[in-house]
Structure formats: C-alpha cells, structure tokens
Amino acid sequence: MEVFLKSVSALNDETRVLILRFIDANGECCVCDLQASLEMIQSRLSRHLKILKDAGFLRVERKGTWAYYSIRTPLDRFRTEALEEIRYLSLELPPLKKSSEIGACKI
C-alpha cells in the first residue's frame, strides 16, 4: 500500500506530470535545463524532482555540480502505464532550453 500510494501521490500534481512528460520527451535533463525550459524557480523544481525520484519514476546521475535526471529504467508495470497515459495527454510542452550545454547556466 505504501509503495502504491507513494507512486500515486507523486503523480497527483500537475507540475510533476509536466516534468515527467518533459523528461520523457527530451531525455536526460539537468536541473538548470529544466529551470530554463519550464520557467520554475529552483527550490520548487528540486522539490518535485526529489518526489518523482523517491517515487521511483526518475533517477539522478551527478556529473560535477550538475544533477542529470532521467526516466528510471526499467519501470514496473503500473509506472509504465502511468507514463504512457501521461505521454498522450494533450498538454503543450515548452521547448527544451539546453542552458547547461551553452554555458548559460547562471542561476
């Protein structure tokens, strides 16, 4: 029950659904890319990324001071279905801004 509710409550927020969808569509992203692309302040983003990670949807890989988040694989059946459902929601994704690659990360 706990694990199930943790997954479900992680999904129960529009911001996190958007983050999941965005990373699903664009692949691995670092926090500052997400900040730039999704126009969210850092503490807010960091909080939601942690929730998604703790719920088993995301993994983090640290490279120096950067933290790269990506969809965790393999996902179990329910999380896979949830992601699939999110994949076909009609929501407009902002374009990816790769601030980390062009050295524009000054947040």
Add this chain to the structure above:
Amino acid sequence: MEVFLKSVSALNDETRVLILRFIDANGECCVCDLQASLEMIQSRLSRHLKILKDAGFLRVERKGTWAYYSIRTPLDRFRTEALEEIRYLSLELPPLKKSSEIGACKI
C-alpha cells in the same frame, strides 16, 4: 490533464483504495453494507464513494432508498491497470457484512 489528475487524486487515499479493493473483491455493495463491513461512519464513506464515482471508477444504481455501488465497466486502460495494481496489494480485507440483506440496516 484534468481527467488524469482526477483519476490519480481519487486513488491517492488509503481509504479509497480499500473501498475499491473491497468492492472489486465482493461485487456490488450498498452503502450500509460498506459501513458495516469497513466500519466507517456514513458521511465519510459517502464522500469517498462520490469521489470514486466522479473519477470514473464506480457506478451507482439506486434501488429504493439504497444506493448500490459497483466497479464501473468498461474501465479505460489506466483505470484497469490501477485496479489491477490494487488487486495485488497485500492489505487485509474485512469480511463482507450484508446488513442490507438481513434487514439489519439501522444506521
């Protein structure tokens, strides 16, 4: 997004997961059966049943003053997967008390 979040938020409560699991296991139940079996006060149960119904998991059929709730069919793919996930959670279901059938419904 709205529909998805409505489904997800309906699942995001231990009480509602138990109710879904109970009705899934026992079939159509009236509110007073659920009250007796799950030992919940009427207003609490009624609230959660409404949320599950509005989220598309349950349907109601009224017979006189009784309201019978059952799993809505057909369920879409995501709701079906969610229900399947709930079906295999290790939670102990209380036995069904069919108070409505033996005329013991005096709540």
Add this chain to the structure above:
DNA sequence: TTACAATATCAAGATATGTTGATTTATGGA
C-alpha cells in the same frame, strides 16, 4: 583555503484534502 556555481533543504504562509457530527434530501410505508 577561498570563492563561486549548481543543487538541496528549510521555514513560513497559502491552499487543498480528510474527518466528524449535524443537517438536508429522497424514498417508501402507515
């Protein structure tokens, strides 16, 4: 070591959700 950049965490306030007891609505029978 010191400074700085990227990320994480904390504290406070705002909003949403769950619980309970009281009230209301709806249905059927006297």
Add this chain to the structure above:
DNA sequence: TCCATAAATCAACATATCTTGATATTGTAA
C-alpha cells in the same frame, strides 16, 4: 400527509501539500 430510514451534503476543524525566499550543502577551480 406524516414519519422513518438510507444516503448526500454542509460546516468546522485538523492535517497534508505546494510555493516562495532564505540558507545549507556539494563540487570545482583559482
């Protein structure tokens, strides 16, 4: 019509969650 029962809704309070700005942590380079 009037009453009783089942169910739904309301109001008040408690608890949880989200947002923001401030602070702490971690890694890199001078």
